[in-house]
Each structure stands twice: as structure tokens, then as C-alpha cells.
Amino acid sequence: xxxxxxxxxxxxxxxxxxxxxxxxxxxxxxxxxxxxxxxxxxxxxxxxxxxxxxxxxxxxxxxxxxxxxxxxxxxxxxxxxxxxxxxxxxxxxxxxxxxxxxxxxxxxxxxxxxxxxxxxxxxxxxxxxxxxxxxxxxxxxxxxxxxxxxxxxxxxxxxxxxxxxxxxxxxxxxxxxxxxxxxxxxxxxxxxxxxxxxxxxxxxxxxxxxxxxxxxxxxxxxxxxxxxxxxxxxxxxxxxxxxxxxxxxxxxxxxxxxxxxxxxxxxxxxxxxxxxxxxxxxxxxxxxxxxxxxxxxxxxxxxxxxxxxxxxxxxxxxxxxxxxxxxxxxxxxxxxxxxxxxxxxxxxxxxxxxxxxxxxxxxxxxxxxxxxxxxxxxxxxxxxxxxxxxxxxxxxxxxxxxxxxxxxxxxxxxxxxxxxxxxxxxxxxxxxxxxxxxxxxxxxxxxxxxxxxxxxxxxxx
Amino acid sequence: xxxxxxxxxxxxxxxxxxxxxxxxxxxxxxxxxxxxxxxxxxxxxxxxxxxxxxxxxxxxxxxxxxxxxxxxxxxxxxxxxxxxxxxxxxxxxxxxxxxxxxxxxxxxxxxxxxxxxxxxxxxxxxxxxxxxxxxxxxxxxxxxxxxxxxxxxxxxxxxxxxxxxxxxxxxxxxxxxxxxxxxxxxxxxxxxxxxxxxxxxxxxxxxxxxxxxxxxxxxxxxxxxxxxxxxxxxxxxxxxxxxxxxxxxxxxxxxxxxxxxxxxxxxxxxxxxxxxxxxxxxxxxxxxxxxxxxxxxxxxxxxxxxxxxxxxxxxxxxxxxxxxxxxxxxxxxxxxxxxxxxxxxxxxxxxxxxxxxxxxxxxxxxxxxxxxxxxxxxxxxxxxxxxxxxxxxxxxxxxxxxxxxxxxxxxxxxxxxxxxxxxxxxxxxxxxxxxxxxxxxxxxxxxxxxxxxxxxxxxxx
Numbered sequence: 001x002x003x004x005x006x007x008x009x010x011x012x013x014x015x016x017x018x019x020x021x022x023x024x025x026x027x028x029x030x031x032x033x034x035x036x037x038x039x040x041x042x043x044x045x046x047x048x049x050x051x052x053x054x055x056x057x058x059x060x061x062x063x064x065x066x067x068x069x070x071x072x073x074x075x076x077x078x079x080x081x082x083x084x085x086x087x088x089x090x091x092x093x094x095x096x097x098x099x100x101x102x103x104x105x106x107x108x109x110x111x112x113x114x115x116x117x118x119x120x121x122x123x124x125x126x127x128x129x130x131x132x133x134x135x136x137x138x139x140x141x142x143x144x145x146x147x148x149x150x151x152x153x154x155x156x157x158x159x160x161x162x163x164x165x166x167x168x169x170x171x172x173x174x175x176x177x178x179x180x181x182x183x184x185x186x187x188x189x190x191x192x193x194x195x196x197x198x199x200x201x202x203x204x205x206x207x208x209x210x211x212x213x214x215x216x217x218x219x220x221x222x223x224x225x226x227x228x229x230x231x232x233x234x235x236x237x238x239x240x241x242x243x244x245x246x247x248x249x250x251x252x253x254x255x256x257x258x259x260x261x262x263x264x265x266x267x268x269x270x271x272x273x274x275x276x277x278x279x280x281x282x283x284x285x286x287x288x289x290x291x292x293x294x295x296x297x298x299x300x301x302x303x304x305x306x307x308x309x310x311x312x313x314x315x316x317x318x319x320x321x322x323x324x325x326x327x328x329x330x331x332x333x334x335x336x337x338x339x340x341x342x343x344x345x346x347x348x349x350x351x352x353x354x355x356x357x358x359x360x361x362x363x364x365x366x367x368x369x370x371x372x373x374x375x376x377x378x379x380x381x382x383x384x385x386x387x388x389x390x391x392x393x394x395x396x397x398x399x400x401x402x403x404x405x406x407x408x409x410x411x412x413x414x415x416x417x418x419x420x421x422x423x424x425x426x427x428x429x430x431x432x433x434x435x436x437x438x439x440x441x442x443x444x445x446x447x448x449x450x451x452x453x454x455x456x457x458x459x460x461x
Numbered sequence: 462x463x464x465x466x467x468x469x470x471x472x473x474x475x476x477x478x479x480x481x482x483x484x485x486x487x488x489x490x491x492x493x494x495x496x497x498x499x500x501x502x503x504x505x506x507x508x509x510x511x512x513x514x515x516x517x518x519x520x521x522x523x524x525x526x527x528x529x530x531x532x533x534x535x536x537x538x539x540x541x542x543x544x545x546x547x548x549x550x551x552x553x554x555x556x557x558x559x560x561x562x563x564x565x566x567x568x569x570x571x572x573x574x575x576x577x578x579x580x581x582x583x584x585x586x587x588x589x590x591x592x593x594x595x596x597x598x599x600x601x602x603x604x605x606x607x608x609x610x611x612x613x614x615x616x617x618x619x620x621x622x623x624x625x626x627x628x629x630x631x632x633x634x635x636x637x638x639x640x641x642x643x644x645x646x647x648x649x650x651x652x653x654x655x656x657x658x659x660x661x662x663x664x665x666x667x668x669x670x671x672x673x674x675x676x677x678x679x680x681x682x683x684x685x686x687x688x689x690x691x692x693x694x695x696x697x698x699x700x701x702x703x704x705x706x707x708x709x710x711x712x713x714x715x716x717x718x719x720x721x722x723x724x725x726x727x728x729x730x731x732x733x734x735x736x737x738x739x740x741x742x743x744x745x746x747x748x749x750x751x752x753x754x755x756x757x758x759x760x761x762x763x764x765x766x767x768x769x770x771x772x773x774x775x776x777x778x779x780x781x782x783x784x785x786x787x788x789x790x791x792x793x794x795x796x797x798x799x800x801x802x803x804x805x806x807x808x809x810x811x812x813x814x815x816x817x818x819x820x821x822x823x824x825x826x827x828x829x830x831x832x833x834x835x836x837x838x839x840x841x842x843x844x845x846x847x848x849x850x851x852x853x854x855x856x857x858x859x860x861x862x863x864x865x866x867x868x869x870x871x872x873x874x875x876x877x878x879x880x881x882x883x884x885x886x887x888x889x890x891x892x893x894x895x896x897x898x899x900x901x902x903x904x905x906x907x908x909x910x911x912x913x914x915x916x917x918x919x920x921x922x
Contacts, residue, residue, distance in 0.1 A: 035601060035875040052513040059873045061645040071647040074601040074875075091605045125874065140496060140535035144552045184522040186532040394863075395856070402852060412520045413586065414496040414535075 001069075002331050005087050005096035006030040007077045007264070009037045009060040011316035012102035012296030014388075019324035021067025025331045028069060029094055031087070033076040034124070035059050039387055041313060042396075043122055044165060047131040048172040049180075049412040050403055055396045057125055058388050077103070079267045082289050098291050098327050098337070101264065101278075102320065105297035105311060108258030108275070115236040119253040122165055131254060133414050135173060138251040139181060140414075142188045154251035156194045158241055160233050161257030162204030164354035167216055169254055170197040171357040174223040180412075195225045196248065198241070200232040200257075205362075207310060207352060212362045215371045219356040233257075259311060261298050268292070273300045277308070282344030284323055290337040293326075295319035303347060313386070314350040353379050358404065462530075463792050466548050466557035467491040468538045468725070470498045470521040472777035473563035473757030475849075480785035482528025486792045489530060490555055492548070494537040496520050499586060500848055502774060503857070505626060508583055508592040509633040510641075510873045511864055516857045518586055519849050538564070540728045543750050559752050559788050559798070562725065562739075563781065566758035566772060569719030569736070576697040580716040583626055592715060594875050596634060599712040600642060601875075603649045615712035617655045619702055621694050622718030623665030625815035628677055630715055631658040632818040635684040641873075656686045657709065659702070661693040661718075666823075668771060668813060673823045676832045680817040694718075720772060722759050729753070734761045738769070743805030745784055751798040754787075756780035764808060774847070775811040814840050819865065 004020055006013045009032035020026045039056040046053055064070045075091045080099070087094045107121030120127050120134070135157065142154035159170045177193035184190065197204065197220065204227065205213040217227050228243075235242035240250040261276035270286040271279045277300035280286060284293045284301065296316035303309045322345045330337060351365025353375070361376040363369070370378065380400065387393045465481055467474045470493040481487045500517040507514055525531045536550045541560070548555045568582030581588050581595070596618065603615035620631045638654035645651065658665065658681065665688065666674040678688050689704075696703035701711040722737035731747040732740045738761035741747060745754045745762065757777035764770045783806045791798060812826025814836070822837040824830070831839065841861065848854045 035597065035873070052515050053874055054513050057874050059645070062873065065644050068647075072645075073605060074598070075605065092607075136496065137535070144534060144536065146553075183526050184520070184533075186529075395859070398856070398859070402855075406852075412496070412523065413514055413518050 001025075001027050002097040002327070003027045003029070003095065004098040004100060004327060005094055006100045006102065007087065008032055008102035008104060008296070008298075009034070009072075010040075010102055010104050010296055011313045012320035013100065014060070014063060015317045015320035016100050016102070016295070016324045017064055017070055018067070019321055020327065021064060021070040023324075023328045023331075024069065025328055026069070026098075027071075028067070029071045029073060029096075030060065030064065031073045031075050031077055031089055031094070032060055033074070035061070035074050036125070037063055037388060038125060039392075040123075042383060042387070043125070043128050044168045044172060046125065046128040047122055047135075047169065048176060049132050049136070050172070051396060051399060053125045053129065055392050055399065056387065058392060063388060077264060080292075082268070082292060085291070096291075098293070100293045100295060100320075100323055101268070101298060102294070102296040102316070103262035103264045103298050105259050105261045105275075105277075107255055108260030109255070110258055112236070115255065118236045118238055119160060119241075119255040121255045122169070131169075132412075134252050135176075136412055136414050139177075139185065139188070139190060139193075141251060143185050149249075151188065152194075153240065153249040155188065155192060156196070156240070156248070156250040156252075158196045158198060158248060158250040158253045160198050160236075160241070160253065160255050162197055162199030162201070162227075162229075163207070163256060164205065164352075166197055166199075166254075166256035167204060167220065167354050167356060169256060170195055170225045171220060171223055171355070174220075174225050175357050178224065196228055196250075197225055198228045198231050198233060198243070200230070202230050204229070205354060208354070208362060208364050209369065212364055212369060212371060216354065216356055216362055219360045223357050259297070265294070265298055268294070273308070275300075281339070283326065283339050283342040284319060284345050285339065290339045293323045295323055301345070301347075309347050310352070312352060315347055318347055319345060353382070355379050462486075462488050463558040463788070464488045464490070464556065465559040465561060465788060466555055467561045467563065468548065469493055469563035469565060469757070469759075470495070470533075471501075471563055471565050471757055472774045473781035474561065475521065475524060476778045476781035477561050477563070477756070477785045478525055478531055479528070480782055481788065482525060482531040484785075484789045484792075485530060486789055487530070487559075488532075489528070490532045490534060490557075491521065491525065492534045492536055492538055492550055492555070493521055494535070495585070496522070496535050497586070498524055498849060500853075501584075503844060503848070504583055504586070504589050505629045505633060507586065507589040508596075508630065509637060510593050510597070511633070512857060512860060514586045514590065516853050516860065517848065519853060524849060538725060541753075543729070543753060546752070557752075559754070561754045561756060561781075561784055562729070562759060563755070563757040563777070564723035564725045564759050566720050566722045566736070566738075568716055569721030570716070571719055573697070576716065579697045579699055580621060580702075580714040582716045583630070592630075593873075595713050596637075597873055597875050600638075600646065600649070600651060600654075602712060604646050610710075612649065613655075614701065614710040616649065616653060617657070617701070617709070617711040617713075619657045619659060619709060619711040619714045621659050621697075621702070621714065621716050623658055623660030623662070623688070623690075624668070624717060625666065625813075627658055627660070627715075627717035628665060628681065628815050628817060630717060631656055631686045632681060632684055632816070635681075635686050636818050639685065657689055657711075658686055659689045659692050659694060659704070661691070663691050665690070666815060669815070669823060669825050670830065673825055673830060673832060677815065677817055677823050680821045684818050720758070726755070726759055729755070734769070736761075742800070744787065744800050744803040745780060745806050746800065751800045754784045756784055762806070762808075770808050771813070773813060776808055779808055780806060814843070816840050 004026050006017050014037050017028055017030045020028045036057040037060050042056045045051040061072045075089045077089045079088045085096050106123050109115045120130050138154045142151050145151040157173050159166045174195045177190045181190035203213050231243045233241050240248050265272055265278045278294040279300045280294050286292050297311040301309045309315045326342050353363040355361040359373050359376050361379040362371040363375045384397050465487050467478050475498050478491045481489050497518040498521050503517045506512040522533045536552045538550045540549045546557050567584050570576045581591050599615045603612050606612040618634050620627045635656045638651045642651035664674050681688055692704045694702050701709050726733055726739045739755040740761045741755050747753050758772040762770045770776045787803050814824040816822040820834050820837050822840040823832040824836045845854055845858050
């Protein structure tokens with residue numbers, strides 16, 4: 001029986017695995033360095049303490065449980081032997097008849113990887129919880145701070161990059177500060193938080209039409225977000241960012257700018273584009289290897305207009321299903337992999353959406369556009385619908401109803417730090433982490449704090 | 462207005478803060494190095510992937526939001542100046558009129574602190590998610606392993622310590638292996654997992670009567686747990702444990718044995734007991750400082766029978782409320798702190814419970830005892846009832862219904878590792894973590910894996 005190996009359990013990999021598994025005609029091994037499939041479109045809600053990781057992440061094993069001929073392995077692919085048809089990973093070697101590479105993409109810091117320590121991106125659950133920790137800790141630090149300048153720095157949040165993720169993060173932080181946290185602090189007024197969305201281009205949301213982007217910009221501004229256009233960040237450090245000569249002191253900087261395909265693409269020695277994506281043929285294979293498919297954000301797939309298809313869940317999902325069908329057909333026909341027999345991949349554009357805060361969104365599919373509250377309702381329904389695994393759908397829906405009615409954020413926990421402390425001998429502190437900021441803090445003289453304490457004593461009034 | 466400083470947001474601290482806040486007669490500053498109050502009794506369910514951290518942890522700020530004269534600070538207390546009535550913490554100095562120290566306890570490794578890296582305890586959310594990660598990774602490693610011996614090691618789980626936590630962990634792992642994971646793996650049969658509960662004494666659950674402990678032992682054995690009595694662990698390493706001459710190879714070792722009070726107690730220069738707990742007077746103060754109270758697991762509080770009161774939530778809660786009342790009385794009476802006027806603290810025994818798996822529990826209050834399914838129902842109701850914060854109660858109840866009906870575990874995510882990789886330059890790998898075990902793995906020759914792959918190809922049958 002033919003054996004297909006899938007690298008990556010994202011939208012492309014999972015959907016290919018499911019379809020191949022259903023067919024029963026192919027045995028499958030799916031390899032991922034993480035044990036869970038992640039519903040990326042809602043990841044920003046985990047970062048913003050609205051959802052728990054387990055609401056939007058499901059163990060790959062659990063998703064593929066029904067398919068007895070699909071095997072899940074936790075491990076990291078390292079290289080390929082395309083002639084011997086083998087995948088080399090950190091646990092050994094796996095031979096394949098068909099190979100599907102779907103390792104996705106991560107953020108690009110445009111050659112300034114040192115910025116990542118100060119401005120984490122949002123691609124994994126681990127990064128989401130780290131961002132949550134930093135945002136919540138920033139408010140805590142502001143509450144502690146007595147020096148107004150330091151306080152202002154902690155109350156400033158910079159999001160770099162005006163794509164959907166940046167827009168969603170900026171809107172969510174502004175709303176959290178205004179609503180969820182408003183009654184929680186005594187020294188600061190969380191609603192005074194400054195949220196900047198910095199975009200190098202002359203407008204945000206380039207993926208959308210200008211009028212939609214304009215609507216989103218106004219919506220963000222109405223939430224108090226400062227949308228800074230035409231500004232390229234030239235440096236990021238522990239104390240904030242630089243835009244050319246201009247310095248902006250910020251306690252929290254988040255990165256939502258460039259995208260860089262997974263470096264595994266280099267192992268396929270075939271042409272890549274500037275973002276490191278593998279240039280694939282109409283049947284999503286690489287030249288000279290008709291049994292090796294590359295799909296999802298890792299692939300540079302030419303669209304109808306010649307531009308590559310965007311890195312969206314629907315694109316990855318459709319590509320994964322397409323590849324599975326191609327393989328099943330060939331296995332059924334007992335024919336060898338043959339590009340000539342395959343009809344090319346065609347993407348059916350389902351459109352795209354972005355949400356701004358808790359009751360506005362924009363959507364656009366071809367010529368059809370929508371924005372405002374109705375679009376937000378559609379956004380809600382669509383995301384609940386596509387969320388994998390019924391339990392998650394169920395609980396996410398309940399949590400959203402709850403959050404909408406109460407304005408509260410359920411998951412406002414600062415965890416990472418804790419465990420770091422527990423094993424402080426084993427882990428070196430992370431730059432820009434709380435430990436770090438504490439150290440900055442203790443440099444300032446102790447007594448200064450008394451004033452704050454007095455201020456807090458209502459006996460003063 | 463009198464100012465009370467509370468160190469620690471556990472059951473004792475939170476309840477003292479709430480009551481003082483309600484009175485409006487005292488301004489309060491509560492200091493904790495974590496931003497959340499943790500419902501410890503259910504922490505093992507987070508470790509066992511049944512609940513999410515945010516189900517049992519609530520931000521201290523959110524809990525105290527209603528009380529305008531209560532201020533929450535994130536920070537770590539470092540020392541006290543009892544004469545100048547000041548708390549020194551990592552952010553400065555806080556003066557107080559009344560001081561309530563409630564920093565709790567952590568695990569004691571009986572002088573073998575190096576064991577912690579191989580056998581984490583279960584006291585914080587960070588530790589719970591780390592334990593979850595290790596248990597889930599162990600099954601993944603077993604699935605990957607081709608060497609039967611290595612596989613057996615990964616399938617062996619040792620819990621050290623036969624108290625309620627040890628019993629609850631052992632029962633939960635055994636059930637997870639038998640039910641939740643049973644259909645998820647292809648190479649291993651998760652139900653073959655070996656779960657050992659190692660206890661140095663001649664029986665488990667010393668806090669309970671012998672017959673109750675006997676019932677629990679039988680219940681554990683019926684779940685497949687090997688209860689090993691009269692065995693003191695003499696060494697713990699990456700590959701397992703030693704009991705005298707006997708070595709037990711285990712991929713996962715969890716620590717639920719000794720308890721060690723928070724070291725902050727040393728800063729009060731007053732007598733401590735062997736567990737490092739502060740010996741308090743009948744009014745829960747320390748000698749010569751009638752405005753300094755020590756409550757909760759940090760305190761050695763003499764009970765009616767002369768033995769110290771156990772480290773239970775009800776004890777901490779009642780002590781916190783008692784201290785708040787004492788302070789409020791004195792403030793109302795405008796009298797200076799005066800031990801003579803105070804009636805001593807009296808603990809009203811609410812009894813204690815432990816649960817074994819998903820439908821059995823034991824409970825005991827004085828002479829009254831119960832066990833079996835009915836006790837489990839009571840356990841369920843009591844824990845839901847006392848869970849702080851309505852949202853949590855609501856969602857935990859739903860998740861339990863769900864889990865009970867489906868046998869599924871919702872939160873089976875391996876996260877920590879991920880983020881470690883993302884910042885691998887910044888964090889050194891943790892001994893015994895996945896990174897480590899991977900390295901062990903890659904030492905073995907790659908090709909050996911092929912056999913496993915073939916085995917997985919149904920074409921073989």
C-alpha cells in the first residue's frame with residue numbers, strides 16, 4: 001500500500017491527512033514538531049486573554065483518531081533524500097511514496113532577528129501566551145511605577161505591522177484597556193493606555209480594498225488606537241522603538257510585520273521566492289519530483305492574476321484536499337505519479353475578513369464587500385463554524401457570549417514567569433521578561449515607593 | 462486610616478483582603494509574585510489536561526475589584542523591618558500598621574533539591590502545565606521509540622508520595638491512559654502504561670483513617686495503579702528512580718511528597734518548626750509583634766489535639782477571616798493591637814476529601830466518613846461551589862459534564878517546549894525536557910526507525 005508522509009499539521013496537512021485517511025487507500029504518517037493543530041485565525045484572542053489555548057488548539061492525534069491507517073508522530077523534519085524517497089527527522093528516517101511538505105511560515109524581522117526578543121510575533125500558542133504575559137505585566141509594572149516617565153512607557157503598546165493580525169491585536173489591546181481592566185487598578189487608569197499601530201506603507205490592510213482599509217482605520221481610531229502610517233521601524237530595544245530619528249518609549253512591542261517561510265524549503269533544492277516560499281507547479285509539486293507536494297504558507301502558488309495566492313487558511317485547506325485527491329486518484333488507477341494526468345490546482349476564492357474590536361469587522365470576496373456590525377456577526381459565525389473539534393466550538397461560543405455580555409477577559413493569567421522562577425537555576429532569564437524589568441525596577445531607590453503607598457491610602461482623602 | 466499589608470494571594474490572603482475590603486475601615490495592599498489566586502485543590506486536573514489554567518485561577522485584581530481601598534501589587538516580598546513596620550519587596554518599601562504573612566508552602570525534596578528537575582512538584586500553574594507537558598510527551602516518545610526497553614521506560618509513570626495529591630495524580634494518569642488516549646496511538650497501547658504510586662510509610666493517605674485509606678488503595682489498584690508501600694525513594698535521575706538497591710526505569714517522575722514552608726518565614730526571626738512553618742500564638746501573631754499575623758500553610762497553628770492544623774484550604778480561609786475580624790474590631794474600637802482583648806483562633810473542622818479517578822472519592826469529617834460514588838458527587842458539588850469566580854464555576858461544571866460523558870480530555874496541549882524552541886538562543890534546555898529526550902533519541906541510529914514505519918503500513922498485513 002502506498003505510504004504518504006505529511007510534514008506539518010496545519011490547515012494544509014490536517015486536511016490532506018483526513019482525506020487520505022478517509023479513503024483507506026493510502027497509509028499516512030503525519031509529522032509535526034508540535035502535538036496540536038492550531039486554529040491560527042483566533043490565536044490573537046489567546047494572546048489577548050479572551051480564549052484559552054485549548055479552545056483553539058486540538059491534538060493532531062485526536063483529530064486523526066478515526067483513521068486507523070494514519071499515524072501521528074511528534075518530531076522535527078530535518079532533511080529529505082528525494083532520490084531515495086526518505087524523510088530524515090530528529091527521531092530517525094521515514095520512507096515515503098508521496099511527500100507533502102506543509103510546514104508553514106513564521107515572522108520575518110527583515111534581517112534583524114535580534115528584535116524578536118523585544119517584539120515577539122504571533123504564530124504559536126507559546127508566543128500567544130508570552131504576548132499575553134507581556135501585555136498584562138506591562139499594566140502591573142505601570143501600577144507599581146512611581147516615576148511618571150516609566151509609568152508612561154509601560155502604558156505604551158506598539159504593534160508593528162498593519163495586516164489583519166496587527167489590526168486585531170491593536171483593537172483588542174485598546175478594548176482590554178478601556179473595558180476589561182478599567183476597574184482593576186488604583187494608581188493608573190488603564191484606559192489611558194497608548195496603543196500605536198505602526199505601518200510602513202501608506203495604508204493598513206493592503207490585502208483589502210482602500211475603502212475597507214479606510215473603514216478599519218477609522219474604527220481603530222474610534223477605539224483610541226493611533227494609526228501611524230508611512231513609518232518604517234528602524235530599531236527595537238528593551239525600552240521601545242525607533243522610527244528614523246524619532247524614538248518611542250514603549251514597555252511592550254509586538255511584531256506583526258513580515259512573513260518568512262519555514263527554512264525547511266531550502267532542503268528541497270528547488271527555486272524559492274524572496275519570502276523563502278517554494279515555487280510550485282500547477283499541480284503543487286516541485287520540478288522533477290512529481291511525488292513531492294508543497295502546500296500552505298510554505299508554497300508560492302501562482303494565482304489567476306499571476307500573483308502568489310495569499311497565506312490564508314482557505315488556500316491551505318483547499319490545497320491539502322487537492323493533493324489528497326490527486327494521490328487517491330493515482331493510487332486507485334494504480335498509475336505512477338504523472339503530472340500530465342493531473343488537472344491543475346484551482347483556488348476558489350472564499351474572500352477574507354478582519355475584525356476590529358468587539359463589534360466591527362470588514363470582509364471582502366472579489367467584488368463583494370461588507371463592514372460594520374453585520375460583518376462582525378458573519379465573522380463570528382464563520383470562525384465558530386470552521387473551528388475544529390466540536391468541544392472547542394461549543395466552549396468558544398459560550399465564552400464569547402460571556403465576554404460580550406460582561407466585557408470580561410477570562411484568561412488573564414501571567415504564567416510563564418512563575419515556572420521560570422521555579423527553575424531559575426536551569427533557565428536563564430529572557431531579555432525583556434518580567435525578571436528583566438524587575439531588575440530595572442530595583443535599580444530605582446526603594447523609598448520612592450512610599451509616596452505611592454501613601455497616595456493609595458484613602459486616609460489622604 | 463490603618464493600613465494592612467497582606468503578603469500572598471492564596472486562600473488566607475484573599476479572604477483576609479476581601480473581609481478587610483468589605484469593612485471599608487482599613488486600607489489594604491496585597492502583594493503577590495503571581496497575578497492570580499489559584500484554586501489549588503483542582504490543580505491536579507490542569508496537570509492532567511482536564512481543565513485549563515484559567516478555569517481554576519483568577520486574577521487577584523479581578524477578585525478584589527469591588528473594594529476601592531484594596532490595592533493589588535505584583536511583586537516579591539524580600540524582608541521585613543518589624544520595628545519600623547515596613548515590608549521590603551523587589552519594587553521598593555511598603556509601610557504597614559498590620560502585617561499578614563500568608564506565603565504558603567512548596568514541596569520539600571528532603572535536601573535533594575537536584576531531584577526537582579526530574580520530578581516536578583504540583584503547587585503552581587506553571588508546574589501543572591509542565592507536568593502535563595511531560596506526561597503527554599512521554600506517550601509521544603513511547604510511540605516514537607523502537608527499542609522495547611526505551612518504550613517501556615516512557616510508558617512508566619512514578620508518583621512519589623501517597624497523600625491526596627499523589628493519589629489524585631496516580632488515579633488520573635491511569636484513567637487518561639485507559640480512556641482518553643486509548644484510541645490515539647498506533648504503535649503503543651496507552652492502556653499498557655504502568656503507573657506506580659510510591660509511599661515511604663506503610664499506608665497511603667495518613668491524614669485519613671485506615672479504612673478510608675484502604676478503600677482508596679483498592680480503588681487505585683482497580684484502576685491498574687501499583688501502590689508500592691514502605692518504600693523510600695533514595696535517588697531520582699533522568700532515567701528513573703532508585704529505591705535502595707532496586708532501580709525503576711521511568712520516563713516521568715512526579716513529586717507529591719514533602720512540604721516545605723516558604724523561606725520568607727526566616728525573615729520574621731521567630732521560631733519555626735521542622736517544616737519551616739512559623740510557630741504562631743493563639744491569635745495567629747508572632748511573639749512580641751501583636752500586629753504581625755502568619756496564616757495559611759506558612760503557619761504552624763496548634764490544633765485542639767496539640768498537633769498543628771493541616772495545610773488545607775478551609776484552615777487558611779478561616780484563619781484569613783479570623784485575622785481580618787480581629788483587625789476590624791481593633792480599628793473600630795480605636796484600640797492599639799492588644800492580644801489580651803482577642804479571643805483565640807478556633808478551627809471549625811470541615812473535614813477533608815480525596816478523589817480517585819472519575820467516580821470514586823473518600824471523605825471524612827471527625828467521625829463522619831463516606832466513600833464511593835456518592836462521596837465523589839459530594840466532592841464534585843463542594844469543589845464547584847468553592848471555586849472562586851462564577852465564570853470559572855460555570856465553565857468547569859460544563860467541562861466536567863462533557864468529560865464525564867465523552868471520557869475526553871480537552872486541554873491535551875504540549876506548549877512549553879514550543880516557546881523554548883522559539884527562543885532557543887535565550888533559554889537553555891531543561892534537564893529531562895523533550896529537547897533532552899530528543900537528544901537521547903537521536904543517539905540511536907536512524908535506520909532502526911524504518912522497521913517501525915513498515916510495521917505501520919497495513920500493506921504488511
